[in-house]
Amino acid sequence: MVMQTAYLFPGTVAENVAYGPRQRGQRLLAEQTEALLQRVGLSGYQERNANNLSGGEAQRVSIARTLANAPEILLLDEPTSALDEDSARGVEDLVLEIIRERRMTCVIVTHNNAQARRIAHRTMIIQDGKLVAIGPTNEVLRDD
Amino acid sequence: MIELLVSLDRNVAVGMAQAAAAIALCLGVVLLCRRFAVHVERETAVSLARGLVQMVAVGLVLALLLHGSLLIGALVLLTMTFAAAVTASRRAPEIKNPLVLSFYAIAAGSSVVIAVLLATQTVTSEIVVLVPVGSMIIANAMNACAQAMERFRADITSHVGLIETGLALGADPAATVAPYVQSAVYASLLPRLDMLKSLGFVWIPGVMAGMLVSGASPVYAGIFQFIVVAMILAASGIAGLVATLLMRARAFSSAAQLTLRAAEPDKFATPQP
Numbered sequence: 001m002v003m004q005t006a007y008l009f010p011g012t013v014a015e016n017v018a019y020g021p022r023q024r025g026q027r028l029l030a031e032q033t034e035a036l037l038q039r040v041g042l043s044g045y046q047e048r049n050a051n052n053l054s055g056g057e058a059q060r061v062s063i064a065r066t067l068a069n070a071p072e073i074l075l076l077d078e079p080t081s082a083l084d085e086d087s088a089r090g091v092e093d094l095v096l097e098i099i100r101e102r103r104m105t106c107v108i109v110t111h112n113n114a115q116a117r118r119i120a121h122r123t124m125i126i127q128d129g130k131l132v133a134i135g136p137t138n139e140v141l142r143d144d
Numbered sequence: 145m146i147e148l149l150v151s152l153d154r155n156v157a158v159g160m161a162q163a164a165a166a167i168a169l170c171l172g173v174v175l176l177c178r179r180f181a182v183h184v185e186r187e188t189a190v191s192l193a194r195g196l197v198q199m200v201a202v203g204l205v206l207a208l209l210l211h212g213s214l215l216i217g218a219l220v221l222l223t224m225t226f227a228a229a230v231t232a233s234r235r236a237p238e239i240k241n242p243l244v245l246s247f248y249a250i251a252a253g254s255s256v257v258i259a260v261l262l263a264t265q266t267v268t269s270e271i272v273v274l275v276p277v278g279s280m281i282i283a284n285a286m287n288a289c290a291q292a293m294e295r296f297r298a299d300i301t302s303h304v305g306l307i308e309t310g311l312a313l314g315a316d317p318a319a320t321v322a323p324y325v326q327s328a329v330y331a332s333l334l335p336r337l338d339m340l341k342s343l344g345f346v347w348i349p350g351v352m353a354g355m356l357v358s359g360a361s362p363v364y365a366g367i368f369q370f371i372v373v374a375m376i377l378a379a380s381g382i383a384g385l386v387a388t389l390l391m392r393a394r395a396f397s398s399a400a401q402l403t404l405r406a407a408e409p410d411k412f413a414t415p416q417p
Binding site: 001003005007020062069 | 305306308309310312313314315316319
C-alpha cells in the first residue's frame with residue numbers, strides 16, 4: 001500500500017526499503033535494494049537520510065518499499081495528491097510502468113479524473129459513501 | 145470503637161465549645177457586614193455548617209485510622225487507589241475503560257512495593273504507618289500512570305501515518321509502537337529519577353523532615369527517606385509500564401487496525417471569545 005503522504009521511518013533510504021521484509025524475518029540483499037531504487041529512479045540513494053528527501057523522492061522510496069514486499073495487488077491512496085505537478089506526473093508514470101512491467105493489479109484512489117483516465121482500465125465512482133458507477137474508465141468518465 | 149468514642153468524648157465537648165466561640169465571632173462579622181449592606185448571612189451559615197460537619201467527619205476518619213485494624217487500612221489504601229485511578233483515567237479518554245486500565249496500573253505498582261516494604265519490615269503493618277507511606281506510593285504511581293498514558297496517547301495520535309504505514313507493510317502492531325512505549329515509560333520515570341538524583345542536595349523530603357522533628361536519628365531518617373524514594377521509583381516504573389502496555393493492547397482492534405485517535409473536538413462546546 002502506498003499512502004497519500006510518504007511516511008518514511010527515521011533512518012536511511014535502504015533501511016526504509018528493507019522495512020517490510022525485515023518484519024517477516026527476511027534480509028534484503030544490497031543488490032535487491034539497489035534494483036528497487038533503480039526501478040523508482042533513485043539509484044545510489046541507499047545511504048541518504050530519509051528525512052532529507054523531496055516530496056517526490058520520498059513517494060518514490062515509499063513505492064520501492066512497498067514493492068520490496070512483492071505484493072500481488074498494489075493499493076495506492078492518492079499517491080500524488082501531496083506532490084507538485086512535475087513530481088506527481090513522474091510518480092504517475094512510474095506507477096504505470098510498474099503495473100505494465102509486472103502485470104500487477106492496482107487499485108488507486110484519486111480525485112483527479114484525468115489521472116484516472118491515464119492510469120485505470122476500470123473505474124468505480126463513490127459518492128457520499130455509495131457506489132454510483134462502475135465500468136470501463138472510458139465509459140464511466142465519458143461525460144467529464 | 146466504644147473505647148475510641150469514650151476517649152474522644154471529653155475533647156469533643158471542649159472542641160465544640162471552642163467551635164461555638166469561633167462561630168459566634170463569624171456571626172458577629174456577618175452582622176457587621178449587614179450594617180454596610182453586605183448580605184452574606186445565608187452563605188456564611190451554610191459554609192460554617194458544611195465546614196464543621198466536614199472537619200468532624202475527617203477527624204472521625206483519622207481517629208479510626210489511628211485505632212483501626214489492618215483491614216480498615218487496606219480498605220483506605222484501596223479507596224485511595226480507586227480515587228487515583230479516577231484522576232489518572234482523565235488523561236486518556238479515547239481509550240476504552242480508562243478507569244479500569246488506570247486502576248490495574250496503579251494497583252500493580254503500589255501493591256508490589258507496599259508488599260516489599262512490609263516483607264522487609266521497612267514499614268510495620270500498623271495502620272498509622274502503612275496508610276501515610278502507602279498514600280505516598282499510590283500518589284506517585286498515579287502520577288507515573290497519568291504521565292505514561294498522556295505521553296503514549298500524544299505520541300500515537302501524532303504518528304498515526306507512520307504507524308499505519310508500518311502496519312500496511314506487515315509489521316506487528318507492537319513493533320509499530322515500540323518507540324512510543326519506550327518514550328512513555330521513560331517519561332513516567334524521569335521525574336522520579338530526577339527526584340532520586342537530587343535527594344539531599346536540592347531538597348529534604350517531608351518524611352525525613354518529620355522524622356528529624358520527632359527526634360529520630362538523622363542518619364536513619366536519611367536512609368529511610370532514600371528507601372521511600374527508591375520504592376516510589378519502583379512503583380512508578382511498574383505503574384508506567386503496566387499502563388503503557390495495557391494502553392498499547394487497547395490501541396489496536398483485533399484486526400490490527402489502529403483505533404486510538406485524537407478525540408473529536410466537542411461540537412457542543414461554547415466557543416471561546
